[in-house]
Amino acid sequence: MPRYALQIEYHGAPFAGWQRQAEQPSVQAAVEAALRRLEPDAPGIAAAGRTDAGVHATAQVAQCDLARDWDPFRLSEALNHHLRPLPVAILQAARVADDFHARFSAIERRYLFRLVSRRAPVTHDAGLVWQVRHPLALAPMQEAASHLLGLHDFTTFRSTLCQAASPVKTLDELTITEHPVPQGTEFRFHLRARSFLHNQVRSFVGSLERVGAGSWPPDRLRAALEARDRAACGPVSPPQGLYLCGVGYPEDPFAAAPQGGDDPVSAALRSDP
Structure with missing residues (x-):
């Protein structure tokens, strides 16, 4: 299964923290629910840090394994669509090696x-x-x-x-x-x-x-x-x-990530001096 790294921003106020919890809203559960709108059998995800209730993130990193070979930009766009209206956004997605781990690979x-x-x-x-x-x-x-x-x-x-x-x-x-x-x-x-x-x-x-x-x-x-x-x-x-x-890694998983999709509007914005 292809593995992807996700860079995630969120406002922590509505959540009981990052980690999935029974009968309480969590950021992890929100992202997993969005992933399963794309692939119903998508497994659970892991993150670099388990932030507490009310704590925010501007650059949390999580990993996910998917059956489909997704274009990273389109994956982030699709997840953001399904995350609305929650205060959670996928800033970037990147294809990573199978041995990449959001938590254990972090330095x-x-x-x-x-x-x-x-x-x-x-x-x-x-x-x-x-x-x-x-x-x-x-x-x-x-x-x-x-x-x-x-x-x-x-x-x-x-x-x-x-x-x-x-x-x-x-x-x-x-x-x-x-x-x-x-x-x-x-x-x-x-x-x-x-x-x-x-x-x-x-x-x-x-x-x-x-x-x-x-x-x-x-x-x-x-x-x-x-x-x-x-x-x-x-x-x-x-x-x-x-x-x-x-979150720092020996090699930045997002260093080579494209900044936009193939649509002409994104391409024009990136090339505008």
Whole structure:
């Protein structure tokens, strides 16, 4: 059966997470239902990361095996047709080798967390950011974040429900930037690692917010990390600010993917200078 990689974008609010669950809506179930509109016997799919309820994605990657040899662009168009009106979109599809696995072939995951500090309620980004009404200081959060980089036992920042075999992970990047918004500031947390523990990113951000608010000194992040105790973690941030925004592979499965179909309109748009 030909194997395809799908790059998927979704708004997590209506779903109980990525993973298929009995009697609850999930992104996985939505994509599988769309696939079975094309091929009724299509098997289940696997993804690079199992995002939690309310978490979004701008570049989730999943794999599917189909009986028919589909043109990747037409496959993505057909799936998007059957996914309407759900807030799920197939951004790209690509034919991949039979040994490609969306989860086990991945060598890094990238996440973004958006935190807005302002008193007025957010309107356009409601459900897409975590909002706090108090001011936050960037420099102390950046100092605190530096303690988390590298290879560590992240037990403190791991959900008690985490099923990972070990709490030891390497965090390759945790950068924080600030961006002005009307009457406030948006702080963006960019994280990169081969893999993450359950609730690890949200635990990081919840603790860093306490530093930015002045409730914790920056060194408390190092002490919390060294404690290897979940009780030392700050409040876990809510899910709506979190995005899975990239998955890295030894070879990008979408590098050679066509950007449009054979129809003259798409061809004209691509060739328009």
